[in-house]
Amino acid sequence: MARRTDHTREELREMALEAARRAVRREGPAGLTARGLASAIGYSPGTLYNLFADLDDLIVHLNAATLETLEGRLKTALAQTASPEASAAAMVSAYVAFTLEEKALWGLLFEHRLPPGRELPTWYQQRIGALLGMLEEALRPFHPEEASRALAARALWCGVHGVCSLAAGGKLASVTDQGAAEVSEVLLKVFLAGLEKTAEGHH
Amino acid sequence: MARRTDHTREELREMALEAARRAVRREGPAGLTARGLASAIGYSPGTLYNLFADLDDLIVHLNAATLETLEGRLKTALAQTASPEASAAAMVSAYVAFTLEEKALWGLLFEHRLPPGRELPTWYQQRIGALLGMLEEALRPFHPEEASRALAARALWCGVHGVCSLAAGGKLASVTDQGAAEVSEVLLKVFLAGLEKTAEGHH
DNA sequence: CTAGATTTTGAACATCGTTCAAACGCGAGG
DNA sequence: CCTCGCGTTTGAACGATGTTCAAAATCTAG
Incomplete structure (x- = not known):
């Protein structure tokens, strides 16, 4: 399992951020879970940690957007x-x-x-x-x-x-x-x- | 273990709130953990749930104070x-x-x-x-x-x-x-x- | 086709809130 | 003074959380 060419690294980051946006809009900050985001973009939790340092980092990027x-x-x-x-x-x-x-x-x-x-x-x-x-x-x-x-x-x-x-x-x-x-x-x-x-x- | 006369129910609530205050001051909202509060007042986690419905309820009371x-x-x-x-x-x-x-x-x-x-x-x-x-x-x-x-x-x-x-x-x-x-x-x-x-x- | 490089996985660990059957101690009735 | 029962306290247990990392899987270069 290592689909290299499914999505660019940057695409993945964008997908994760969009999933995060949806989760926050729907359930508030509490809806932001690593496992939830991962399954929303069709990847495993570990992959998120290749894209962002941790959830706080992801949130900072979301906030920047x-x-x-x-x-x-x-x-x-x-x-x-x-x-x-x-x-x-x-x-x-x-x-x-x-x-x-x-x-x-x-x-x-x-x-x-x-x-x-x-x-x-x-x-x-x-x-x-x-x-x-x-x-x-x-x-x-x-x-x-x-x-x-x-x-x-x-x-x-x-x-x-x-x-x-x-x-x-x-x-x-x-x-x-x-x-x-x-x-x-x-x-x-x-x-x-x-x-x-x-x-x-x-x- | 059921020390009845150690503290009033109201005393316990006050102790828990004071412990919560200290924790928040020291480590921010993240420092508010059920186990942490319990051990701070010398009781077990379960006891907190006799005093407050849950942590949210405790926080509401802390905020009221x-x-x-x-x-x-x-x-x-x-x-x-x-x-x-x-x-x-x-x-x-x-x-x-x-x-x-x-x-x-x-x-x-x-x-x-x-x-x-x-x-x-x-x-x-x-x-x-x-x-x-x-x-x-x-x-x-x-x-x-x-x-x-x-x-x-x-x-x-x-x-x-x-x-x-x-x-x-x-x-x-x-x-x-x-x-x-x-x-x-x-x-x-x-x-x-x-x-x-x-x-x-x-x- | 093979070998190296990289990405992805998912089990594992620590910690969290919360529940609840069982254990316990105190006060009332004998 | 003993005993019984009621209310308090416990701590193990459950599910879910963030995070790590060795192993597995895939792509690319030669």
């Missing part, structure tokens, strides 16, 4: 807008929409913890940084000061992330899932209003 | 302030401080997911509602309109929660942990400024 998808969504959302207000609103609503659409994958992306001692790859952190950069750019018209804009962007992004985090976990209690859009919209509007006000104050 | 502690922190923070600005700031900084102080417990509180089908107890949701109520009350001077204040409070709380969530997970990237305080402070200030501005606009 999710992050890439999210990045794409934000980019297209941004491309279809004209005014600065619309850009910011589009980014936020795209972020929220993606979260609600892919609750489980999004949850895995931000809640997966590596065992202590292991660090996230640097390109991973860089991707998150890129997301922040996009938001920071969208915030430029509202906050001309170069120095503190990064901090403001980070604050706003954290805020929206918090809404998504609670919504995805079903911990917004009495608020429906639809409510996540409303809450984030309020957060954005009030925050932008605050930015403008403080900008006025500095002139 | 954590939530209670957090609630207490916010209350005392609130009691030591005079002005509305100080109240809001005190609540936010108390929330952030608790998060950084108890990263693992806080993470367990918000990131633990029950297996699908099981719901969180209602008193649990009510406690979260109480937290929101405190913040909403602190926001009263900034946002007189009764109707939308709840939404504003929720939005702000989600925002602060997002900062904490990313900070506790070490996903604020280049920002140090100390940065969580700064980010949340910016979020609060800008948000409050925005609230005042919109309030002005409505009169």
Whole structure:
């Protein structure tokens, strides 16, 4: 048993990741089992360990793909807008929409913890940084000061992330899932209003 | 072996929860094992299942205690302030401080997911509602309109929660942990400024 | 066609949550 | 003071988990 030419190594990795995606979507993170994934792609558990160091490594790659998808969504959302207000609103609503659409994958992306001692790859952190950069750019018209804009962007992004985090976990209690859009919209509007006000104050 | 009078049932539950606390603090959620907890309190694994339905049930009770502690922190923070600005700031900084102080417990509180089908107890949701109520009350001077204040409070709380969530997970990237305080402070200030501005606009 | 290189396997190990019949110790009734 | 019974505690057992690795199987080069 050693079918060499059934699939490329890269194909196998992709198949495993897709199987993982399906499992997470269907049963949550608990559905991610080595044996389950292996049988889903028609291989034995041991083969998975030729493709990835271990399940944590597989999850990191899955998360990277999710992050890439999210990045794409934000980019297209941004491309279809004209005014600065619309850009910011589009980014936020795209972020929220993606979260609600892919609750489980999004949850895995931000809640997966590596065992202590292991660090996230640097390109991973860089991707998150890129997301922040996009938001920071969208915030430029509202906050001309170069120095503190990064901090403001980070604050706003954290805020929206918090809404998504609670919504995805079903911990917004009495608020429906639809409510996540409303809450984030309020957060954005009030925050932008605050930015403008403080900008006025500095002139 | 059936030492009846060693400890009350309630004492046992408390011992188990305290052992769980220590384990989570030391090794994260992964450190929570039935056998580990049992040996930590000097009993056998089976005994744990006389005290709690299962590990998920134990975690829910642990989270309830954590939530209670957090609630207490916010209350005392609130009691030591005079002005509305100080109240809001005190609540936010108390929330952030608790998060950084108890990263693992806080993470367990918000990131633990029950297996699908099981719901969180209602008193649990009510406690979260109480937290929101405190913040909403602190926001009263900034946002007189009764109707939308709840939404504003929720939005702000989600925002602060997002900062904490990313900070506790070490996903604020280049920002140090100390940065969580700064980010949340910016979020609060800008948000409050925005609230005042919109309030002005409505009169 | 053969031999070397590589991929794949699946049994094995340790550990996990959870169950439950049996063993045990304490308090009440004689 | 003894005994009986009830409730507590145990720990072996079961199924499932992640992970390893020697052996088996297949492909490719010569």
